[in-house]
Amino acid sequence: xxxxxxxxxxxxxxxxxxxxxxxxxxxxxxxxxxxxxxxxxxxxxxxxxxxxxxxxxxxxxxxxxxxxxxxxxxxxxxxxxxxxxxxxxxxxxxxxxxxxxxxxxxxxxxxxxxxxxxxxxxxxxxxxxxxxxxxxxxxxxxxxxxxxxxxxxxxxxxxxxxxxxxxxxxxxxxxxxxxxxxx
Numbered sequence: 001x002x003x004x005x006x007x008x009x010x011x012x013x014x015x016x017x018x019x020x021x022x023x024x025x026x027x028x029x030x031x032x033x034x035x036x037x038x039x040x041x042x043x044x045x046x047x048x049x050x051x052x053x054x055x056x057x058x059x060x061x062x063x064x065x066x067x068x069x070x071x072x073x074x075x076x077x078x079x080x081x082x083x084x085x086x087x088x089x090x091x092x093x094x095x096x097x098x099x100x101x102x103x104x105x106x107x108x109x110x111x112x113x114x115x116x117x118x119x120x121x122x123x124x125x126x127x128x129x130x131x132x133x134x135x136x137x138x139x140x141x142x143x144x145x146x147x148x149x150x151x152x153x154x155x156x157x158x159x160x161x162x163x164x165x166x167x168x169x170x171x172x173x174x175x176x177x178x179x180x181x182x183x
Contacts, residue, residue: 017071029140057085086116
């Protein structure tokens, strides 16, 4: 499975990078995410609950960041398991492209493999759930971004208001978790 997308964010690239790497902000924006905890260098333990058609399950997984180039791009690797639904694993590549001092384009490509009950549901249902989850994430993230970015678009208030974040976490959680978990 592959999912591609792009969004224009109303913030500088540095601000978008900072906020997209704030694990608490991401936990709040990702539908069904219960926890996201650092477990080592560039690695996070994630727990989330999702429903895809008739299958509702709680997943436990790991996110690992690779090829990190702040504030431009990185690659996220993911693997998760659910006793009720099977497994999901894959990767997401995320890139932030500066459009202006106040706008950044976020591009992502996520690929995934699924097994167990998830694989039996069907591609159309999984793709629809992935798209709906991605839309909910972006709507929530845009609200959080607006609340944390000053009117002049400089991003200084956002950086001060958000605790230090690990690079790359955004990408995966934004695109990949939405993509994988909603699949």
